[in-house]
Amino acid sequence: MSNSYSLLSVKGLSKSYQGVQAVRGVSFDVERGELLAMIGPNGAGKSTCFNMLNGQIRPNAGQVRIDGIDTTGVSPQKIFRLGVGRTFQIAQTYLSMTVIENVQLALQSDRAGTYGLSAFFGTLSRPWRDEAMALLELIGLGNQADRLCSELPYGDVKRLELAIALAGNPKLLLMDEPAAGMSGRERVALMELTARIVRERHIGVLFTEHDMDIVFEHASRLIVLNRGEIIAAGKPAEVREDPQVQAVYLGSGSLYAQAEEH
Numbered sequence: 005m006s007n008s009y010s011l012l013s014v015k016g017l018s019k020s021y022q023g024v025q026a027v028r029g030v031s032f033d034v035e036r037g038e039l040l041a042m043i044g045p046n047g048a049g050k051s052t053c054f055n056m057l058n059g060q061i062r063p064n065a066g067q068v069r070i071d072g073i074d075t076t077g078v079s080p081q082k083i084f085r086l087g088v089g090r091t092f093q094i095a096q097t098y099l100s101m102t103v104i105e106n107v108q109l110a111l112q113s114d115r116a117g118t119y120g121l122s123a124f125f126g127t128l129s130r131p132w133r134d135e136a137m138a139l140l141e142l143i144g145l146g147n148q149a150d151r152l153c154s155e156l157p158y159g160d161v162k163r164l165e166l167a168i169a170l171a172g173n174p175k176l177l178l179m180d181e182p183a184a185g186m187s188g189r190e191r192v193a194l195m196e197l198t199a200r201i202v203r204e205r206h207i208g209v210l211f212t213e214h215d216m217d218i219v220f221e222h223a224s225r226l227i228v229l230n231r232g233e234i235i236a237a238g239k240p241a242e243v244r245e246d247p248q249v250q251a252v253y254l255g256s257g258s259l260y261a262q263a264e265e266h
């Protein structure tokens with residue numbers, strides 16, 4: 005596709021649930037090489053937006069374009085095939101497999117569309133091992149390849165989830181609270197890794213996050229949602245000074261919290 009299109013272009017996106025206006029007229033773009041944070045208090049509409057972007061929820065109004073292609077209301081499978089990935093928690097079943105087997109399975113599923121079944125029937129293909137290892141090296145888990153996932157520390161499991169999402173070779177990656185549940189140090193490491201991948205692979209990442217230190221430190225740009233609407237957008241330093249944003253977060257102190265890394 006032509007480079008004149010934004011990687012992701014969202015215009016006037018809206019969704020209501022039985023009278024609750026969860027998202028109202030949301031418009032923004034994501035470019036390649038950008039790590040864009042979508043923040044907002046609980047119930048602001050972040051998950052609803054994400055679910056509309058990857059096709060899980062059909063919007064009531066508005067338009068979503070990926071590299072210029074209209075994907076509004078298109079199925080999650082088709083949106084995935086257009087290069088939109090999303091990080092997911094590794095399911096319990098897959099925790100009993102090794103680290104590299106999980107990545108091999110994700111690669112095989114991307115190329116052959118057989119996710120799950122091949123593992124079930126014990127037919128995991130060998131050919132993906134080198135490629136899987138390259139992804140593990142990229143995220144710093146090369147030396148853990150043959151460990152069982154169930155034995156990994158939590159931070160490494162989250163990094164593995166990122167490798168699994170990258171196996172689909174996305175040009176746009178959606179990350180819903182990627183650092184939730186991690187220690188301060190692990191969170192910083194994961195976001196530094198994500199920022200490096202964004203630069204090196206020239207992909208776009210849209211992520212939600214409640215930890216404001218992480219957001220202001222690592223996002224290249226931010227959009228702030230409140231009650232379904234965008235109330236501010238821009239570089240971290242600009243958004244931080246925005247009076248409306250400060251008002252929304254006033255009291256929580258989260259905009260000004262110091263990092264509590266140990």
Ligand SMILES: Nc1ncnc2c1ncn2[C@@H]1O[C@H](COP(=O)(O)OP(=O)(O)OP(=O)(O)O)[C@@H](O)[C@H]1O
Nearest residue numbers: 021024025026044045046047048049050051052053
């Ligand atoms: N399936 C649903 N049915 C009815 N209302 C819903 C549904 N999903 C979300 N909502 C409402 O829509 C609004 C936006 O919710 P959403 O989960 O998108 O916000 P969020 O910003 O992701 O919140 P959080 O940070 O707590 O995950 C909220 O008022 C929520 O109660």
